[in-house]
Amino acid sequence: MNTPAPITAPDTLPAPPLPAPDAHWALFLDVDGTLLDFQDDPAAVQVSEPLLTLLQGLHRMLGGAMALVSGRALDDLDALFARPWAMAGLHGLQLRHADGRRHDHPVDATAREQLVQRAASLAQQLDVQLEDKGAAIALHCRRMPQRFDAMREAAELLAQGTPGYELQAGNLVMEIKPAGMDKGKALRELMRQPPFAGRRPVYVGDDLTDEHAFDAAAREGGDGVLVGARRPTAARFTLPSTAAVQHWLLRVHDALMQGASPHVPAPDTEPAPSS
Numbered sequence: 001m002n003t004p005a006p007i008t009a010p011d012t013l014p015a016p017p018l019p020a021p022d023a024h025w026a027l028f029l030d031v032d033g034t035l036l037d038f039q040d041d042p043a044a045v046q047v048s049e050p051l052l053t054l055l056q057g058l059h060r061m062l063g064g065a066m067a068l069v070s071g072r073a074l075d076d077l078d079a080l081f082a083r084p085w086a087m088a089g090l091h092g093l094q095l096r097h098a099d100g101r102r103h104d105h106p107v108d109a110t111a112r113e114q115l116v117q118r119a120a121s122l123a124q125q126l127d128v129q130l131e132d133k134g135a136a137i138a139l140h141c142r143r144m145p146q147r148f149d150a151m152r153e154a155a156e157l158l159a160q161g162t163p164g165y166e167l168q169a170g171n172l173v174m175e176i177k178p179a180g181m182d183k184g185k186a187l188r189e190l191m192r193q194p195p196f197a198g199r200r201p202v203y204v205g206d207d208l209t210d211e212h213a214f215d216a217a218a219r220e221g222g223d224g225v226l227v228g229a230r231r232p233t234a235a236r237f238t239l240p241s242t243a244a245v246q247h248w249l250l251r252v253h254d255a256l257m258q259g260a261s262p263h264v265p266a267p268d269t270e271p272a273p274s275s
Contacts, residue, residue: 024198026065026201028217030209035245073135092185104135107178122154128141155167155174184212201220203222204224205227215234227245
């Protein structure tokens with residue numbers, strides 16, 4: 001029987017290693033808070049050309065075994081990155097394989113419409129931001145973090161009153177999405193198909209939504225890399241910031257290209273956020 005990945009104690013996580021020259025990694029990357037810094041408005045996020053070039057290089061070096069795994073919708077990810085990579089959107093409710101095949105979790109249109117109407121009223125009442133993701137909705141309070149507790153309580157009641165939906169907590173966000181899918185299940189689904197099958201998954205993420213994927217990666221013989229200082233976690237390694245993630249990814253690319261030593265830790269380019 002499979003057992004969950006061990007939950008690590010605070011302040012005991014090392015920096016992640018680099019791949020050996022002949023490593024067969026499959027790289028899974030969260031987006032907001034991992035590759036890109038958070039913005040008050042999710043629509044204000046932009047991808048720099050150097051980061052896009054780095055990701056394209058990693059995708060090529062890994063034979064296509066690189067996927068973005070995000071709470072954003074696939075259309076949003078495509079608009080940001082403009083690349084036909086394997087991707088999991090809406091925490092896996094939308095899934096695109098490396099060969100372009102796409103699967104969307106079925107959604108009850110009536111339940112969704114009722115959810116959106118109730119969430120819009122709630123957002124106006126609490127003065128928080130509503131993000132309609134299509135299959136799911138999210139309530140954000142990045143501009144007013146002091147409203148998070150009230151938003152969380154209201155979102156819990158809203159999710160409980162919407163059959164077939166569940167609550168997913170995140171960093172100053174509460175998301176209500178169709179039940180039965182998470183980032184860990186998305187990782188396992190991608191790992192069943194080429195070019196991911198038979199490789200060692202390495203998942204990099206920052207939020208509570210990524211814990212499912214850390215556990216799934218461990219069950220598949222791989223590792224999780226937590227971005228930030230949040231504890232406890234099922235991840236085995238840590239990086240302090242998005243800047244450190246990009247620096248480490250550059251070194252991963254160089255290691256694959258040049259055969260660098262597989263166990264040289266990436267330096268902490270910034271102190272860990274106080275969170």
